[in-house]
Amino acid sequence: MPICPRCEGSGYIGPVHINRGNKPHQWIEKMDCDFCRTSGQITDDHMKAIELGKQLRAKRVDREESLRDAAQRFGIKASELSAFETGRWGLVPWGHPFATRVCAEIGFYPEAATTMAPRESGRPLRPR
Numbered sequence: 001m002p003i004c005p006r007c008e009g010s011g012y013i014g015p016v017h018i019n020r021g022n023k024p025h026q027w028i029e030k031m032d033c034d035f036c037r038t039s040g041q042i043t044d045d046h047m048k049a050i051e052l053g054k055q056l057r058a059k060r061v062d063r064e065e066s067l068r069d070a071a072q073r074f075g076i077k078a079s080e081l082s083a084f085e086t087g088r089w090g091l092v093p094w095g096h097p098f099a100t101r102v103c104a105e106i107g108f109y110p111e112a113a114t115t116m117a118p119r120e121s122g123r124p125l126r127p128r
Helices: 044-062 067-074 078-085 097-106
Strands: 016-018 026-028
Touching (some): 044 097
Antiparallel strands (some): 016 026
16 A cells, blocks of 8 residues: 555654634644544555546646636536545546546546545535
8 A cells, every 4th residue: 555645654744733713823743644544554546536636736737727717617616626636535436527527637537437436534526
């Protein structure tokens, strides 16, 4: 299994700055990594999702398209597109309109597309 790119295999990230709006700011020295859930490793599918997200973001930035505009074009929320681009969302189910459009956008037509599945959170993408 690949090493988690967020915590670099340690299972923890930090120091982390927490901004709670009008409450006092806080620094946390060490926090559990939410990418790997403290294991220091991620699945091959999660690594694939991170790479797809990077490719999608690079194409969007090359076109000088804002996150909001791209999300609107894909028919999803900007926060969902951001989560996908940064690997926080994971792979979306194949056959979902967003998955199909993302693959067409970056020229990715995987033979293993049927393995695309949401991350463990299981939260489905919500159409706008």
